[in-house]
Amino acid sequence: MNIPLDHYLMLSAFLFAIGLCGALSRKNAIIVLIGIEIMFNAGILNLIAFWHYKYFTSVTAQMFAIFAISIAAAESAIGLALVIAVYRHYKSVDVDEMASLKG
Amino acid sequence: MDHAALQHLAQQQWLIPLFPLVAAAIQSLLPRGQRKLSAGLCIVAMGASCILAVRAFLATLGTEHHEVERAFFNFTWFQFGNTHLDMGLLLDPLTAGMAVMVAFVGFWIFVNATGYMAEDDNFTRFFCFQSLFAASMLGLVVSNNLLLLYICWELVGLCSYLLIGFWYFKPAAAAAMKKAFITTRIGDVGFFLGILMLYWKTGTLNLYTADHTGALEQAGALAHLAGWWGLSAASTIAFLLFIGALGKSAQFPLHVWLPDAMEGPTPVSALIHAATMVAAGVFMVGRMFPLFTAEPGNWVMDFVMWVGCFTAVFSATIAVAQFDIKRVLAYSTCSQLGFMVMALGAGSLAAGQFHLLTHAFFKALLFLGSGCVIIGTHHEQDMRKMGGLKKYMPITFWCYLIGMLALCGVPPFAGFFSKDEVLLETFRRSKVAWGLATFAAFLTAFYMTRQMFMVFAGKWRGGQPDHGHGHADHDTPDDHGSGHHGGEPHEVSWNMWLPLVVLSAFAIGLGFFSQQYGQYLGVEGGEAPEGKALVMGSSVAVGALGILLGWLIYGRRTMEHATEEDPLSASLGVLFTVLNRKWYIDELYEVTIIRFTAVCGVFLRLFDKLVVDGILHAIAWSFWGVSQLFRWLGDEFFINGGFDSSCESVRLGGKTLAKLQSGRVQNYFRVLSLGAAILLLIYFFT
Numbered sequence: 001m002n003i004p005l006d007h008y009l010m011l012s013a014f015l016f017a018i019g020l021c022g023a024l025s026r027k028n029a030i031i032v033l034i035g036i037e038i039m040f041n042a043g044i045l046n047l048i049a050f051w052h053y054k055y056f057t058s059v060t061a062q063m064f065a066i067f068a069i070s071i072a073a074a075e076s077a078i079g080l081a082l083v084i085a086v087y088r089h090y091k092s093v094d095v096d097e098m099a100s101l102k103g
Numbered sequence: 104m105d106h107a108a109l110q111h112l113a114q115q116q117w118l119i120p121l122f123p124l125v126a127a128a129i130q131s132l133l134p135r136g137q138r139k140l141s142a143g144l145c146i147v148a149m150g151a152s153c154i155l156a157v158r159a160f161l162a163t164l165g166t167e168h169h170e171v172e173r174a175f176f177n178f179t180w181f182q183f184g185n186t187h188l189d190m191g192l193l194l195d196p197l198t199a200g201m202a203v204m205v206a207f208v209g210f211w212i213f214v215n216a217t218g219y220m221a222e223d224d225n226f227t228r229f230f231c232f233q234s235l236f237a238a239s240m241l242g243l244v245v246s247n248n249l250l251l252l253y254i255c256w257e258l259v260g261l262c263s264y265l266l267i268g269f270w271y272f273k274p275a276a277a278a279a280m281k282k283a284f285i286t287t288r289i290g291d292v293g294f295f296l297g298i299l300m301l302y303w304k305t306g307t308l309n310l311y312t313a314d315h316t317g318a319l320e321q322a323g324a325l326a327h328l329a330g331w332w333g334l335s336a337a338s339t340i341a342f343l344l345f346i347g348a349l350g351k352s353a354q355f356p357l358h359v360w361l362p363d364a365m366e367g368p369t370p371v372s373a374l375i376h377a378a379t380m381v382a383a384g385v386f387m388v389g390r391m392f393p394l395f396t397a398e399p400g401n402w403v404m405d406f407v408m409w410v411g412c413f414t415a416v417f418s419a420t421i422a423v424a425q426f427d428i429k430r431v432l433a434y435s436t437c438s439q440l441g442f443m444v445m446a447l448g449a450g451s452l453a454a455g456q457f458h459l460l461t462h463a464f465f466k467a468l469l470f471l472g473s474g475c476v477i478i479g480t481h482h483e484q485d486m487r488k489m490g491g492l493k494k495y496m497p498i499t500f501w502c503y504l505i506g507m508l509a510l511c512g513v514p515p516f517a518g519f520f521s522k523d524e525v526l527l528e529t530f531r532r533s534k535v536a537w538g539l540a541t542f543a544a545f546l547t548a549f550y551m552t553r554q555m556f557m558v559f560a561g562k563w564r565g566g567q568p569d570h571g572h573g574h575a576d577h578d579t580p581d582d583h584g585s586g587h588h589g590g591e592p593h594e595v596s597w598n599m600w601l602p603l604v605v606l607s608a609f610a611i612g613l614g615f616f617s618q619q620y621g622q623y624l625g626v627e628g629g630e631a632p633e634g635k636a637l638v639m640g641s642s643v644a645v646g647a648l649g650i651l652l653g654w655l656i657y658g659r660r661t662m663e664h665a666t667e668e669d670p671l672s673a674s675l676g677v678l679f680t681v682l683n684r685k686w687y688i689d690e691l692y693e694v695t696i697i698r699f700t701a702v703c704g705v706f707l708r709l710f711d712k713l714v715v716d717g718i719l720h721a722i723a724w725s726f727w728g729v730s731q732l733f734r735w736l737g738d739e740f741f742i743n744g745g746f747d748s749s750c751e752s753v754r755l756g757g758k759t760l761a762k763l764q765s766g767r768v769q770n771y772f773r774v775l776s777l778g779a780a781i782l783l784l785i786y787f788f789t
Contacts, residue, residue, distance in 0.1 A: 024773055032769070099766035 008049035015042035029086065029093040033079045040072045106174065112162050113174035113194035119155050119202055120241035120255075122148040123209075127234035133227050141227040142217045145234045149213055152241060153206035160199040164623070172196070175247045175311050191247030191309050196623050197456060201244045201386055204460050208378040208467045209237040211602035215471045216370035218599035219478060223368075229269060233374065236262035240379040244386065249298050249308040249318065252390070256294070256351070256383060260287050263380045267367040279363040286360040290350020294387075297343030301394075304328060304336050310390070319393045326397035337397035344391050345407055352384025352440045355414040359689060362433040369474030372429060376436040377467035385443045385459050392452050408448025408529070412536040412543075415441030417686070419546035423553070424671070424682035427484050428473045431554050434685075435510065436466060438543055442525045445540060451528035453621035458521035460620075461613050465509035465518055468606035472503040475595045475603065476558060480565065486557040487669075488565030490662060495592040500559050502603035507555055509610040511548040512646045519642070520614030524621075527638045537638070541645055548649025553657050553671075561661025563592065 015038055022035025044065050051061035087093050126148035130141050163172050177191040213233065220229050239258035246252040260283075268280025301318055302308055304325055311317040322337050330339030348354070353361035364375055375381060388395065388407070395404060418437035425431045439462050446455035477484055479496050493500045509516035512523070522544060530537040594600070656670050672679040681687065 020776060024769060024776065095769055096767055098768070101766065 005049060005053045008052075009046065012042045012046040012049065015039075015045065027094050027096060029083045029095050029098070030080075032095055033076060033083065036079075037072060037076055040068070044068050044072075106172075109162055109172055109174040109194060110176070112159050113192055114176040115155070116159065116176070116192040116194055116198075116245040119152045119159070119206065119245055120238045122151045122155075123234045123238035123241065127231050127238060130227055130231035130234060133231075135225070135227055138226045141230045142213070145230040146210065146213050146217075148234065149206060149210040149237060152237075153203070153210050156199070156202040156206040156241075159194055160203045163194065163196050163199045173311060177247065177309055177312060180250075188250065189248055189307070189309050190251050191311075192245050193247035193310065194245070197386075197389060197452075198244055200456070200460060200620070200623070201382075202241060204463050205237065205240050205244060205378045205382070208463050208606070209240075209374065211605055212370050212373050212378065212467060212471065213237075215373070215474065215599050215602040216368070218596050219370050219474050220368060225269070229266075229368065232262055232265045232269070233371070236266060236374060236379055240383065243383055247310050249301065249310065252387065253294070253298055256347070256387070257291070259380055259383050260284065260291070260351070263287075263364070263371075263375055266371040266375075267364045269367050269371065273366065275363075276366040279360075279366040282363050283360040286357050287350040290347045290357055290384075292346070293343045293349070294347020297340050297347065300330075300336070300343060301340050304340070319391070322393040322397040325394070334401055334403065335398040337394050338401045338403045341391065341395040341397075342403045342406070344394070345388060345403070348384035348388045348444070349410065350384070351387070352381045352444065353414075353437050354384075354410050354440065354444055355417055356688075358414060358418065358437050359692065361437055362430055362685070365427065365429040365433050369429065369470060369477060372433070373467045373470035373474065376433065376470055377463040381436060381440055382459055382463060385440060385447070385455060388444070388447050389452055389456050389459075392447070395447070396450065404448050404450060405533075406448070408445050408532065408536055411441045411444030411446070411448055412529070412539050413441070414438065415445060415543040416539050416546070417441075419543040419550065421682055421685045422550045423546060424669075424675075424679050426486050426669075426683075428476060428486050428489070428554065428558060429470070429484060431486075431550060432466070432469055432473060435469075435547065435550070438547060439466065439510070441543070442522060442540065445536065446525040446528050449525075449528040449532040449536070451524070453624050454521070454524035454528045456624065457617055457620045458525050461509070461517040461521040461610075464606055464613055465506045465516075465610040468502060468506040468603055468610055469510065471599075471602055471606070472499055472506060475499040475599050476503075478595050478599065480592045483565050485565075486554060487662065487667070489558045489563075489592075490561040490565075491559070491563040492592055493559040495563070496594045498594060498600045499603065502600070502607045503559070504555065505607040505610050507551045509614075511551050511650060512544055512642055513650075514643060515611065515614070517610050517612070517614035519646075520617040523639055523642050524617055526642055527635060530634050530638050541641055544642060545645035545649045548646045549653045552650045552653025556653065556657035556661060560658065562663075564662060564664060 019035045019038030019040075019042060022038065023032050024035075026032055026035065047061055047068070048065055051058070051065075055061060083093055086098055090097055123145070126144045129144060133141055173193070173195040175191055175193045175195075177189050180188045180190045182188075213230070216229070216233065220226050223229060236259065239255045239262060243252055243255035243259060246255060264280050264284040267283050268276050270276045271280070298308065305316075305318050305321045307316060307318055309317045310319045312320070325337035325340070326335045328336035330336040332339065332342075334342065350357045361376075361381065365372055367375070395407070415438045418434045418441060422431050422434035422438065425434060439458070443455045443458045443462070446458060475496065476489065476492060476499060479492065479499065480489060483489060505516065509518035512519045526537060526540055526544070529540055660670075669679070675682075684690070
């Protein structure tokens with residue numbers, strides 16, 4: 001079973017578009033974070049697909065992918081912590097209300 | 104004492120005024136509650152000055168040869184270009200004797216003041232001013248430079264202003280302080296002109312210098328230079344300087360401030376009348392004496408003598424008809440200063456200065472005594488409401504008696520010798536002046552006797568407990584609380600009478616040194632001039648006559664009630680009223696000089712309003728018009744307009760851009776995505 005590279009790239013672009021739509025259109029900060037995560041993963045999928053079809057002998061791309069996943073995990077943890085902090089302050093997670101740097 | 108040691112002491116003369124000056128500086132920072140510290144500081148500083156002054160005095164003594172021992176120390180105060188202003192310190196017999204007197208009398212006045220001012224709220228302020236007063240006077244005495252002397256002279260004037268108006272909330276005191284300041288200032292104009300002329304003619308203000316080019320050492324040369332009014336330069340300068348002394352030493356016609364100076368606290372009166380203020384004028388004339396005598400046979404010396412003589416008689420007549428205990432003494436001071444000035448005018452430095460010294464002791468004694476009387480009778484100053492105080496205040500009485508006898512010139516007391524010297528010197532110069540002065544001496548004896556009987560003899564006339572506080576100056580801050588001692592007079596505390604006792608000793612003993620003082624100053628005297636017996640005899644006789652007359656009028660039957668008419672008033676009639684009102688001099692000045700000045704003032708004010716203000720306003724209005732024009736044309740339109748519009752556009756831009764910074768993260772993100780999309784499209788289709 002041989003899936004051509006194009007399919008992976010199409011999936012990746014699709015995922016990225018879904019994530020972008022979510023991040024841009026939703027008011028809930030958690031949904032925005034989820035959208036960002038989806039875009040992240042779309043990028044990683046893209047990276048892995050290219051590695052698999054073009055540079056299979058090297059491990060560099062795999063390492064980059066693992067780094068990116070762990071960084072994305074850390075980033076989402078920080079993002080969620082921020083959302084909780086914001087929620088404690090505003091009693092809301094609406095991103096439109098978080099328009100001010102003043103506490 | 105060799106000259107080097109004397110020189111060394113002269114360098115240290117500045118320490119004498121330094122102590123009270125430092126004390127004053129410290130006291131100006133003390134809180135009001137620190138009474139003991141303030142008074143203690145003041146007295147200790149004065150004591151230290153006194154010790155130094157005595158040390159310097161002893162050093163100038165003990166010369167066998169007749170040459171005057173004189174040491175000085177000049178230094179440059181500051182320099183600009185080739186001109187330099189000098190300061191100098193002097194140690195010679197005149198200075199040394201004077202410094203001892205000022206420091207010593209000042210010391211005991213301070214001690215007395217601790218009692219007199221005990222109940223005053225502003226005790227520390229008082230001692231601060233007094234300390235400064237003493238410091239400036241001591242500075243005046245030790246200066247070897249006319250500039251330094253002038254600075255101290257003005258400081259003395261300032262301090263007397265501050266102290267006369269110490270109770271400035273009393274209108275009379277506020278008026279008196281201004282009067283004293285302005286009147287002496289009139290004299291100071293002359294003094295200042297004299298200093299300027301001296302500097303102009305000699306190029307130095309140092310009195311003595313090492314190379315003998317000091318102002319006084321050039322007096323001989325100045326006598327050959329032409330001055331003004333047909334006088335030589337030396338005499339012109341002397342005359343101008345004498346105008347200063349006229350104001351300071353309260354000589355006619357500038358004597359009016361001195362009696363009003365009674366508004367100050369009594370220790371101040373003692374200080375002004377004995378040790379400092381008025382002594383400054385006579386001392387200055389004595390200091391500058393070589394200028395006065397440089398050109399023999401001109402009218403300046405006669406002028407000095409006649410002013411003194413006239414003041415002596417004139418003030419003595421006023422003193423006869425006063426009822427205020429301090430006012431009698433004030434006019435007596437005027438009169439005695441007249442004696443001193445007269446002696447100087449007659450050409451005798453020794454007699455004038457010696458009378459200044461002895462007078463300082465017994466007049467300080469009398470003033471402090473009157474202060475004790477005032478405290479003892481609960482702030483009564485009217486002699487008619489006193490009487491019988493001998494019984495209540497024995498120590499004060501005996502000391503006062505000594506002072507009175509010294510002032511009257513009764514033989515063994517100090518005043519006899521010094522006054523005798525003065526009369527003798529005057530006798531040699533002018534028989535008429537001598538006659539008048541003898542008459543003044545008679546009046547002196549008379550009014551002092553009158554005062555003694557009114558105050559100390561008879562029975563107590565004021566202060567029944569019910570109207571013990573009915574007197575006029577009820578508003579003095581140190582007024583006793585009502586019912587404090589009842590209405591009875593009482594003896595004062597030891598710190599008030601002790602100075603009297605000490606000063607009494609000098610009032611008795613000082614006179615015996617009159618011959619030595621003359622030699623000490625280096626003035627040749629000695630040989631008995633003709634008329635000595637006559638002068639001395641007449642002096643004693645008029646003294647006795649005055650006392651006798653005083654006893655006849657006031658002593659045989661003392662006053663019974665405070666409201667009783669003065670027996671002298673009955674016999675003298677209108678004249679008594681005239682004397683009581685001080686020959687209407689104040690009123691005369693009021694309608695002449697003051698009214699004239701006021702009219703001038705009104706006229707000048709009109710001139711100022713109409714002409715000067717008119718011109719100024721015209722200039723101002725024209726400038727205003729021009730500026731309005733510029734404002735409308737240039738400023739408002741071009742500059743402001745241009746500036747405003749550029750500001751406005753910057754503001755608009757800012758407003759627009761500020762909208763981008765909404766803080767909405769999703770907006771930023773949208774823009775970012777859009778940009779990325781556009782970049783991608785560009786990438787794909789090019």
